[in-house]
Amino acid sequence: MNTPSTPARKVIPIAALPGGGGGGNAGGLPPGADAEMVSLYAAHKKIYPRSVSGFFSRWRWAMVFLTQLVFYGLPWLEWGQRQAVLFDLGARRFYIFNLVLYPQDFIYLTGLLVVSAFSLFLFTAVAGRLWCGYTCPQTVYTEIFLWLEKLAEGDRAARLRRDAGPWTLDKLWRKGAKHFLWLAVALWTGFTFVGYFTPIHTLGREFVQLDMSAWENFWVFFYGLATYGNAGFMREQVCKHMCPYARFQSAMFDKDTLIVTYDQGRGEPRGARSKKAEPAKLNLGACVDCNLCVQVCPTGIDIRNGLQYECIGCGACADACDTIMDKMGYARGLVRYSTENAVHQGWGKAQTLRHVLRPRVLVYVAILATVVGAMALSLATRLPFKVDVVRDRGSLARIASGGRIENVYRLQLMNASESRQQFHIEARGVPGLQVASEPDVAVGATESRWVAVRLQAPFGAAPSGSHPIEFEITSQEAPGRLLEKSVFVVPH
Ligand code: SF4
Ligand code: SF4
Numbered sequence: 062m063n064t065p066s067t068p069a070r071k072v073i074p075i076a077a078l079p080g081g082g083g084g085g086n087a088g089g090l091p092p093g094a095d096a097e098m099v100s101l102y103a104a105h106k107k108i109y110p111r112s113v114s115g116f117f118s119r120w121r122w123a124m125v126f127l128t129q130l131v132f133y134g135l136p137w138l139e140w141g142q143r144q145a146v147l148f149d150l151g152a153r154r155f156y157i158f159n160l161v162l163y164p165q166d167f168i169y170l171t172g173l174l175v176v177s178a179f180s181l182f183l184f185t186a187v188a189g190r191l192w193c194g195y196t197c198p199q200t201v202y203t204e205i206f207l208w209l210e211k212l213a214e215g216d217r218a219a220r221l222r223r224d225a226g227p228w229t230l231d232k233l234w235r236k237g238a239k240h241f242l243w244l245a246v247a248l249w250t251g252f253t254f255v256g257y258f259t260p261i262h263t264l265g266r267e268f269v270q271l272d273m274s275a276w277e278n279f280w281v282f283f284y285g286l287a288t289y290g291n292a293g294f295m296r297e298q299v300c301k302h303m304c305p306y307a308r309f310q311s312a313m314f315d316k317d318t319l320i321v322t323y324d325q326g327r328g329e330p331r332g333a334r335s336k337k338a339e340p341a342k343l344n345l346g347a348c349v350d351c352n353l354c355v356q357v358c359p360t361g362i363d364i365r366n367g368l369q370y371e372c373i374g375c376g377a378c379a380d381a382c383d384t385i386m387d388k389m390g391y392a393r394g395l396v397r398y399s400t401e402n403a404v405h406q407g408w409g410k411a412q413t414l415r416h417v418l419r420p421r422v423l424v425y426v427a428i429l430a431t432v433v434g435a436m437a438l439s440l441a442t443r444l445p446f447k448v449d450v451v452r453d454r455g456s457l458a459r460i461a462s463g464g465r466i467e468n469v470y471r472l473q474l475m476n477a478s479e480s481r482q483q484f485h486i487e488a489r490g491v492p493g494l495q496v497a498s499e500p501d502v503a504v505g506a507t508e509s510r511w512v513a514v515r516l517q518a519p520f521g522a523a524p525s526g527s528h529p530i531e532f533e534i535t536s537q538e539a540p541g542r543l544l545e546k547s548v549f550v551v552p553h
Contacts, residue, residue: 115381179425297371465520481495491522497517
């Protein structure tokens with residue numbers, strides 16, 4: 062509040078001033094008033110997360126091992142005569158263990174996306190940013206890169222000291238070692254990524270012989286350098302400013318969502334004290350204001366300020382605080398996974414978990430179970446072959462020898478199994494309709510083949526015009542049949 066004795070002060074963003082500077086009568090201030098310039102640009106402060114150990118840290122590392130074992134290991138796994146998981150874009154085939162998928166199986170990709178989306182909704186409704194804190198590639202690679210950084214440069218205090226000091230030989234080789242390790246992991250990641258699209262054994266040979274194609278080179282280095290940049294340098298900036306999930310996740314939270322929370326009622330008033338001191342006598346809460354929860358936070362926030370969109374729910378602050386509580390001889394859980402309702406109403410674990418299973422969570426579970434069940438059923442009953450029928454536009458209908466009416470079609474027969482199949486083609490829909498070309502066609506394992514199929518009907522079997530017909534394709538090697546619709550044209 063301004064008084065007659067204090068000149069009026071006005072805060073003006075620098076960007077709003079003429080020329081972005083402070084010249085002239087800034088912002089139309091009254092005579093004698095002071096202007097305080099506030100830059101709207103916040104310079105990035107490098108975060109030096111301190112390493113932490115504890116229950117949630119062990120879970121995070123378990124997820125790092127599990128996800129990376131799958132990611133780095135899967136392309137090397139053989140399945141019969143081929144790579145177990147291979148997305149062969151050139152041949153338009155996706156191999157996933159014993160499944161051979163064609164572009165026509167796009168519906169399964171749609172199903173997978175629906176399952177992923179609802180899993181994310183479910184996990185977020187139950188336990189906030191569980192995905193971000195434990196399995197998101199950004200978190201996982203940042204964790205790996207931080208570990209390598211610690212290996213080369215030491216923990217937080219040593220890194221802070223070294224970065225503030227001058228360049229020495231020791232600093233140079235440690236930084237060099239760190240970047241070497243980062244680049245090695247990043248390029249291996251890029252190589253593995255491309256190994257999902259090109260047989261990885263071939264890619265490995267090409268890599269050693271410096272004989273990779275331009276696209277393979279591009280993607281290995283692009284993906285590798287993106288990993289190097291995101292996990293080495295951008296880190297929390299990706300979560301804070303680039304990831305869209307951080308922006309809309311709050312829409313999926315409610316007061317019964319498990320989030321990392323600071324128990325303000327127990328922790329405040331915060332303050333330093335000796336281990337022997339009685340907090341009640343000093344009128345202090347359980348928080349000793351050691352700042353450890355802030356030092357371990359990978360996004361550099363203070364969980365004691367409440368839920369913030371930057372929080373990725375990693376639980377590092379909970380681990381750090383638990384070690385302090387142990388040292389002080391206080392009960393653990395000053396910072397813990399809990400819900401807003403549980404903290405405010407003092408619920409125990411069982412009561413909190415009961416409230417987590419609320420209607421929206423059950424709806425997500427029901428939708429997920431339905432979609433997963435439908436996909437599993439569809440995959441289990443899927444025929445190991447497919448067919449596409451295309452009318453030959455070059456020849457509509459013609460009169461063949463013997464006065465029969467002939468239409469020509471192109472059929473793409475796709476063998477989605479690991480062994481050769483012999484297909485038999487039939488057609489019906491017009492009286493006397495017959496396959497005049499070879500009705501039996503063999504297609505090799507996981508291959509597809511285009512064949513020209515001639516259909517003939519007796520003259521006068523149907524009036525002139527277009528008549529709906531149906532192709533029936535059966536396989537000698539697999540039960541079931543495929544029906545494909547088309548039309549048979551009778552000329553005037
Ligand atoms: S506040 Fe805690 S849970 Fe959230 S990101 Fe920081 S350390 Fe992780
Ligand atoms: S780690 Fe725990 S005790 Fe230390 S400042 Fe954070 S909340 Fe307080």
